[in-house]
Amino acid sequence: MKEANAHLKALIEGLGDWGLEAFVYVPSSHSAPVIRGLEARGVKAVMANREEEAVGIAGGMALAGKKVAIVMQDNGFGNALTALGTFANSYHTGFPIFANTRGGLGEYNSMIHSISESVPDLLKRLSIRVENLGVSDSPEVWRSSTHAVAKLAQIQRRPIVTLFEALHPGLDIA
Amino acid sequence: MAKMTRIEALKVIDAEFASDPLVITCGATAREFASFSRRPTHLPLLDSMGLTTPVGLGIALGYTGNVGVVDGDGSLLMGFSILPTLAAYGPKNLTVIVLDNGQHASADLFESQAMHVNIAGAAKGLGIETYECETGDDLKSNIARSKNSNSVTVIFVKILQGNTPGIPFFLADPAQLGANFADALKSK
Secondary structure: OOOOOHHHHHHHHHHHHHOOOEEEEOOOOOOHHHHHHHHHOOOEEEEOOOHHHHHHHHHHHHHOOOOEEEEEEHHHHHHHHHHHHHHHHOOOOOEEEEEEOOOOOOOOOOOOHHHHOOHHHHHHHOOOOEEEEOOOOOHHHHHHHHHHHHHHHHHHOOEEEEEEOOOOOOOOOO | OOOEOHHHHHHHHHHHOOOOOEEEOOOHHHHHHHHHOOOOOEEEOOOOOOOHHHHHHHHHHHOOOOEEEEEEHHHHHHOOOHHHHHHHHOOOOEEEEEEEOOEEOOOOOEEOHHHOOOHHHHHHHOOOEEEEEOOHHHHHHHHHHHHOOOOOEEEEEEEOOOOOOOOOOOOOOHHHHHHHHHHHHHOO
């Protein structure tokens, strides 16, 4: 288990600033430090088996008035598109989704880019706002952006996706 | 042998969940329900097949009172991975009712795999408290049992095949349905 680096810690802090009450996640080695960091803070966690399931659970919690987020990987959006379109967007359920990106520098999988590279366009075609956090952005920007995105999703009653760069915990680009 | 039509089962459910949040699966189920009862506490999912039980689980995790889900065998099969999630996290305030007619009645009456496999047995095998029934009286008493249970429960109800004729399309605005539902929960 790798601990969160400064950027991922900032993401966790940003969700704390918003007052996150619960999160739904689909397991990912890249997002693991975020998932474990939120659990360590005592935030209620629900593990979903598929991304559309996560959208349903998080959307239900949002309609019940909870501050809830999804943590997942960007290659799972293919599973989630119908749920995002017909439920989360159409029923105005407001929650942020934080998805680590795959297929970029440091990637070890030969084919994952074939879905991950298309994800921003797919989401935009569904009228889902997409924000980006890269390793060149400062941890301060990660924290403030995370808070602002979560707040905006709740105010606009829409899912908003943040795609964040998180290298595999086993890799080091230094 | 099934004894009730879908709309007869829905009338029992409507009476038993008259003031509780109820998530309703899409297609003919949502249309038939809306033809005789529309409440702010109803959340019909107009086109999200496979998502009814996940949404109900999310609501039950965020709300303290009883929550009901009306799912179908076809819809549950489309998102069958929710069953282990229910077993792992299912809160005791959640009752999932699966109206099982062994067919995708909203999709040209194609036979569903529930005709050939025991989906209630799968739920039981996962350790979920599961009831099975065929009559309105048994459905009513099972809902009462479920509301008094200390765990999530799934009630499988065998219903007759087909749809009630003459039911109009349900063309509500989902944004309005979502807002009314959220407001109803907030005021409780």
